[in-house]
Amino acid sequence: MKSKAQFYHAGCPVCISAEKSVAQSLDPARFDVEIVHLGEQGQRVGEAEQRGVQSVPALVLDGQVFHINHGADLAALK
Amino acid sequence: MKSKAQFYHAGCPVCISAEKSVAQSLDPARFDVEIVHLGEQGQRVGEAEQRGVQSVPALVLDGQVFHINHGADLAALK
Numbered sequence: 001m002k003s004k005a006q007f008y009h010a011g012c013p014v015c016i017s018a019e020k021s022v023a024q025s026l027d028p029a030r031f032d033v034e035i036v037h038l039g040e041q042g043q044r045v046g047e048a049e050q051r052g053v054q055s056v057p058a059l060v061l062d063g064q065v066f067h068i069n070h071g072a073d074l075a076a077l078k
Numbered sequence: 079m080k081s082k083a084q085f086y087h088a089g090c091p092v093c094i095s096a097e098k099s100v101a102q103s104l105d106p107a108r109f110d111v112e113i114v115h116l117g118e119q120g121q122r123v124g125e126a127e128q129r130g131v132q133s134v135p136a137l138v139l140d141g142q143v144f145h146i147n148h149g150a151d152l153a154a155l156k
Contacts, residue, residue, distance in 0.1 A: 005103075017142060018144060021139045021140065021142050021144065022100070022137065022139065022144055025083075025104050025105055025108065025109060025139060026103050026104060026105060027103055027104060027105045027106060027107075028105060029105075030103065031103060059100065061099045061100065061103060062099065064095060064099050066096060066099065066100055066146050066147055067146070067147050067148075068144050068145070068146055069144055069145050070145075
């Protein structure tokens with residue numbers, strides 16, 4: 001069964017680079033990766049926060065949050 | 079052709095978690111992931127540094143460095 005993974009970002013250059021490289025490099029046999037642009041989907045900032053996301057870009061795999069480099073603090077997106 | 083990817087870490091809990099989740103989730107059809115433990119292979123700290131790694135855990139994909147969460151600064155491993 002595939003796991004769902006979320007990649008939260010905000011369109012910043014650091015985010016786009018991480019999306020193209022990391023998020024799109026996950027094993028497609030094991031993960032369905034949902035890309036969430038918090039700049040455009042502000043209503044999902046709360047969801048990201050609840051899951052432990054503190055900054056973007058961030059990848060959530062099996063409930064674990066991995067902050068990748070640093071584009072923007074979540075607070076800046078509210 | 080497969081790309082070579084390196085995952086640099088230092089054995090810290092944050093590193094191990096990122097290794098198990100992120101590094102081992104990369105598409106095996108596209109990447110050969112080399113795991114480098116800089117705590118045990120101190121002679122490779124210079125190589126990591128030259129590639130732009132500033133802290134561990136870090137993933138290098140196609141020459142791009144992605145720092146994941148934060149376990150330790152590279153300077154602490156010298």
